[in-house]
Amino acid sequence: MLIAQRRAVVKSFRERLQVVMDRSALTPSAYARTVGIDRSTLAQLLAPANERLPRAETLAAIATLAGVSVDWLLGLTSQERPGAEVIEPVSVEGGAHSPIDDRFLRWYAEAETAGYRIRSVPRSFPDFLKSAEVMRYEYAQWPEIDEAATVRWAMERRAQMRQSALSQESCVPLQALEAFARGTGQWQDLPAEIRRQQLGEMSEICRELYPSLTFHLYDLKQTYSAPFTVFSPQRAMIYIGALFFMFTATEHVRALNRRFDDLIRAAVVQPNDVCDVIAGLADEVR
The missing domain is CATH 1.10.260.40 (lambda repressor-like DNA-binding domains)
Incomplete structure (x- = not known):
């Protein structure tokens, strides 16, 4: 469908x-x-x-x-001219106890249906690449997350990307994956075997989904970014923990697209090398 x-x-x-x-x-x-x-x-x-x-x-x-x-x-409306209704260019939505709550998944679905290429800087690494064990561990403090539904969403996204029906770009700090491999910070209680298996599977998935999925790794010593997602030319979101800042003004969305382009230019690992780097991290897990 x-x-x-x-x-x-x-x-x-x-x-x-x-x-x-x-x-x-x-x-x-x-x-x-x-x-x-x-x-x-x-x-x-x-x-x-x-x-x-x-x-x-x-x-x-x-x-x-x-x-x-x-x-x-895009054929989504018969109203040719932009509507006269005034829409707030920036809105703040509270209650975002999880970065992947129902609203986030709804925005994703709307962008996917319209065929947009989603661009994201995730909080750790993309949720649709995570195993059920990793999501269960990471979101243990967010009981409102429907774990089964989230896992189904992840599997559906992968399946659609395999058919080239969806595409996504992600920028992730290299240090975030290194911390995961070493089991430091938020991952310190996650068993090594789960971390090793996750990195191995992620490497295989990235290789399989390329170029529908392009993955860039940047260096936190050179640049920083808060988590954000560009869903469409008219919607982008920054997550700051418990709050979604939603941008609908064209100039704001363009600014976040330019910031994403900056992260791509600053990347120290390019998409064609990411799979090997992640596989190498899997081998280093102890």
């Missing part, structure tokens, strides 16, 4: 991109320059065989240039 929905969204986007291009009266090359992409990328987006949406900032640029809403571009 999710694959069919995503294909429908991509088809609507392709058709409506052609509509706004025709209205612009620009040549394809000029249009591509105006929205910040190259001519070949534009041609790929218009190709009938294409099954991917552009990056969030490109969607926002196309919508801004045409004076239409991103939701209309």
Whole structure:
């Protein structure tokens, strides 16, 4: 069902991109320059065989240039122009006792249905890569988490990514994985065998899901980031413990996308090497 929905969204986007291009009266090359992409990328987006949406900032640029809403571009609404309703550009949602509560999973699902490439800087490392034992340990102090539902969500995400129906980028501090391997900090009571098995499985999953999943490791000695997730051109979230700061203004979402790009540039381990680094950490677990 999710694959069919995503294909429908991509088809609507392709058709409506052609509509706004025709209205612009620009040549394809000029249009591509105006929205910040190259001519070949534009041609790929218009190709009938294409099954991917552009990056969030490109969607926002196309919508801004045409004076239409991103939701209309994606075929999610028949309302072409952005609504007149005033939406608070920043909202604070309390009661976030867990970074993966029902709201977070709902935002994930909405982004996935629309076919967005999600970008995340997780609190430790991505939850959908964690084993049931690790999630049970990490979230033991959050009894409101439905462990079974969370594990099902993780397995479903992996299955969809194997089919190239979903894609995600994650930036994680190298030191977070080193601490996990050594069993220090929050992981000090987690048995070595569980940590070793988790790292081994994570290495295999990252290798299997690449490039649907791209994983960058940055160095905390060089840069720092609070946990945040960019769900779409119109939604991004920062988690600060018990609070979600939700951003819906385009400029705020773009700022977080730029910060994510900064983390990618600062990465000391690139996606094609991450699997081997994680496997090496698994071998070091004692």
